[in-house]
Amino acid sequence: MSHDGVGPRAVMRSVVFLTAGVLVVPALTGCGADDEVSKPVAGQDIAPAERALVADGGTLRWAMDAVPETLNTFQADADATTTRIAGAVLPSMFRLDASGRPQRNPDFLESAKVVETEPKQVVLYRLHQQAVWSDGREIGAADFAAQWRALSGKDSAYWTARNAGYDRIEKIERGKGNLEVKVTFSRPYADWKSLFSPLYPKDVMGTPDSFNDGARTKLKVTAGPFGLTKVDRKAGEVALARNPRWWGRPAKLSEIVLRAVPRDQRAAALAADKVDLAEVDPAEAERITLAARDKGGKPLAGPRAATTPAGALRSWAVAHGSDEKAADREISARKKRTKAIAKYADQQSALGGFVVRKSLEPTYTQLALNGSGGPLADERVRRAVARALDRTELAKLVLQPLGLPVVPVGSHLALSGQEAYADNSGALGGQDTTEAQALLTDAGWVLGGPVKEQKKTAGSEGKKARPTNGSGDGSGDDGTYVVGEDNKPSETDKEKKDPKDHTKQHGNEQPGKHADDQVGKHIDGRQYVHEQVGRGGAPGAYAPKGTAAPGGTSAGVLAKDGKPLTLRFVLPSGPGSESLRAVGARISRMLDRVGIRTEISKVSDDSYFKDHIASGEYDLALYSWPASAFPATDARPIYAKPVPAADGSLSVEQNYTRVGTDQVDQLFDQAIATLDEDEARDLVRKADARIWAAAGSIPLYQRPQLTAARPTLANAGSFGFQTPLFEDMGFLKKGAKPSAGPSQG
Structure with a gap:
């Protein structure tokens, strides 16, 4: 759940209404051997430097969202910081490279390969000869076996969040010596490289008590370039220290301190010298970039940015006028502004000492379409x-x-x-207004049909719908309605705008490009206009039935069985979600062009996923999924066809769109069961094409990854796909410079 929006935890991914045969899916065959290998859209940006240029010692203060609830990545409340800590202090048999592909970790594995396929799949691990836990014990088969038993799903006393892959293991044995581990599978498992990363010691995995509680707040035994030395919830810090027993390349840093800093306070924390490295939101990234460009000069934005010369003159006149109360208020306000300006200027000066490292997260934002009921139960509407x-x-x-x-x-x-x-998006097709309208017509939605008075939509009870104002954050004059958490108008609502002023409403967009629509319903032969969007006209005005709409308008309202085609679009309301709300507003405009109205409902970030996405209380929503190097395993619960549970409810696993098909499930099952990597890849691609065709979710873009860092910090920043190499991070020696530009995967 980072700056671009709210989404399920990354760890969870490592964590019904379709008619079969209705849709012809083109190009479902997998790509051949001659296909060009794809490359990451953006390379990582970590200021790469040779280890010889990095100083020995020093403390890296790294911002995190919060002290993690657990240090056990296999528990349900594990988060991204849990994963970060595990990567620094625990073994991983495989880690991801800059292209997001799993590679053998030479610090722990000399080799790992499938040595038998008949009668059963057998994988033989040969461990590094010096691989030991921090207590001096060799890493070996006992640790592998303990983790398998804990995660196999056979013992319900272990409170595990995921069992995929471990439930296919039949037995784990010691090989010819202490350094060999032999894993036999009861069923073929293509994604065997996903297992034992991370690997916990048998001290953690050996009993339900140690698994459930023992590893939540401490890890007594570790094995990585760093060890865990402190978890201080009160201070909001987790400390990692260089591991003296580490047999690999010695860590350059003496210590890494993870410090809890809310996202909206990170610029201030950087300026106050509390952290050296922090992921930041786009607004803070822009502020840091401006500070670096204008180092030593006046701030380019801040508390005075919205003050016009006329406003400044009015302030001076009030402060020096005859109305003493008004003058006192104005003088007090000016003092506060002066302090704010000085504080902002000081922060800008300090922020000039940082750089922003940019890449794309291995995560994509999607538009989710809830197919469990309403208009979106019809795949033609989706x-x-x-x-x-x-x-x-x-x-x-x-x-x-x-x-x-x-x-x-x-x-x-x-x-x-x-x-x-x-790219399998061709299975659904690109933007086509004519085709979209034809699909809606085929589904029975008629332009200008009669609309009956409707009851309040689910989730909007006691909430006042208000027309939006097109400001780009989901509150715009774009044919949508906003339902807030209460009946209070937003700050945007308080601003009075000229309905004829399109430059304020839609930025630099051309007039007529977006919806200038009259959205209404027919009453006694007249059309009652709920909202006038565009050039003049007042809400509540009447127009004779059949009056032509002005040029550049949307398609008009669609209706079926007396109901308008209106979809509830749920968006998060908190800071850091501005880009999601802007995307939501733009989507609403696009849908308005084909006659689909949206009712935007802004909800708190805390309740957004739990109370709306997971519970199915939405029609449209934006959230993100992390990409996986093992999609046959990790993506199956996200796109599996929902099935009735024993209690009569619908079991959706992680398929929050409630859209799935038997064909997709079968393709996933086939992909996970073949040990031919080319065949598995082609089956995954076929599954993806059918997921596109079902239109339960529409991938949009990779999320931006923006990291503020000290210019002297090397081998750290926006990592993209790659697993961080904690032992190589550090501060450059005096006079040393990192490689020019971002490194490319």
Whole structure:
């Protein structure tokens, strides 16, 4: 759940209404051997430097969202910081390279390969001769076996969040010597490289008590370039110290301190010299970039940015006028502004000492369409929504201002650079307003049909719908309605705007390009206009039935069985979600062009996923999924067809769109069971094409990864796909310089 929006935890990914045969899916065959290998859309940006240029020692203070609830990555409340800590202090048999592909970790493995396939699959691990735990014990078969038993799913006393792969293991044995581990599978498992990364010691995995509780707040035994020395929840810190028993390349840093800093306070923390490295939101990244460009000069933005000369003159006049109370208030306000300006200027001066390292996260943002009921239960309506979207325009909205490549994501199951990636969006088709409208007509939605008075939509009870104002954050004059958490008007609502002023409403966009629509319902032969969007006209005005709409308007309202085609679009309301709300507003405009109205409901970030996405209380929503190097394992629960549970409810696993097919499930099952890597890749690509065709979710763009760092910090920043190499991070020696530009995967 980072700056671009709210999404399920990354660890969870390592964590019904379709008619079969209705849709013909083109190009479902996998790509051949002559296909060009894809490359990451953006390389990592970590200021790479040779180890000889990095000083020995020093403390890296690294911002995190919060002290993790658990240090056990296999528990349900593990988060991204849990994974970060595990990467520094625990073994991983395989780690990801800059292209998001699994590679053998030479610090722990001399080799790992499938040595038998008949009658059963057998994988033989040969461990590094010096690989030991921090207590001096050799890493070996006992640790592998303990982790398998804990995660196999056979013992319900272990509170595990995921068992995929471990449930296919039949037995684990010691090989010819202490350094060999022999793993026999009861069923073939293509993604065997995903297992034992991380690997916990048998001290953690050996009993339910140690698994459930023992590893939540401490790890007594570790094995990595760093060891865990402190978890201080009160201070909001986790400390990692260089491991003296580490047999690999010695860590350059003496210590890494992970410090809890809320995202909206990170610029201040950087300026106050509290952290050296922090992921930041786009607004803070822009502020840091401006500070670096204008180092030593006046701030280019801040508390005075919105003050016009006329406003300044009025302030002076009030402060020196005859109305003493008004003058006192104005003088007090001016003092506060002066202090704020001085504070901002000091922070800008300090922020000039940082740089922003930019890449793309191995995560993509999607538009989710809830197919469990309502209009979106009809796949033709879902496909119409998808065909109404210009995905390149949406990607440009988020990525272009940051100077990142504008490339829409073409797969649900992999990202460009990964082996399984192929652009399968052609199975659904690109933006086509005519085709979208034809699909809606075929589904029975009629333009200008009669609309009956409707009851309040689910989730909007006691909430006042208000027309939006097109400001780009989901509150715009774009044919949508906003439902807030309460009946209070937003700050934007308090601003009075000229309805004829399109430059304020839609930025630099051309008049008529977006919806200038009259959205209404027929009453007694007249059309009651709920909201006038565009050139003049007042809400509540009447127009004779059949009056032509002005040029450049949307398609008009669609209706079926007396109901308008209106979809509830749920978006997060908190700081850091501005880009999601901007994307949501733009999507609403695109849908309005084909006659689909949206009711935007802004909800708190805390309740967004749990109370709306996971519970199915939405029609449209934006959230993100992390890409996996093992999609056959990790993506299956996200796209599996929901099935009835024993209690009569619908078991959706992680498929929060509630859209799935038997064909997709079968392709995943086949992919996970073949040991032919080329065949497995082609089966995953076929599954992705069918997921596109079902139109339950529409991938949009990779999320930006923006990291503020000290210029002297090397081998750290925006890592992209690659697993961080903690032992190589450090501060440059005096006079040393990192490699020019971002490193490319």
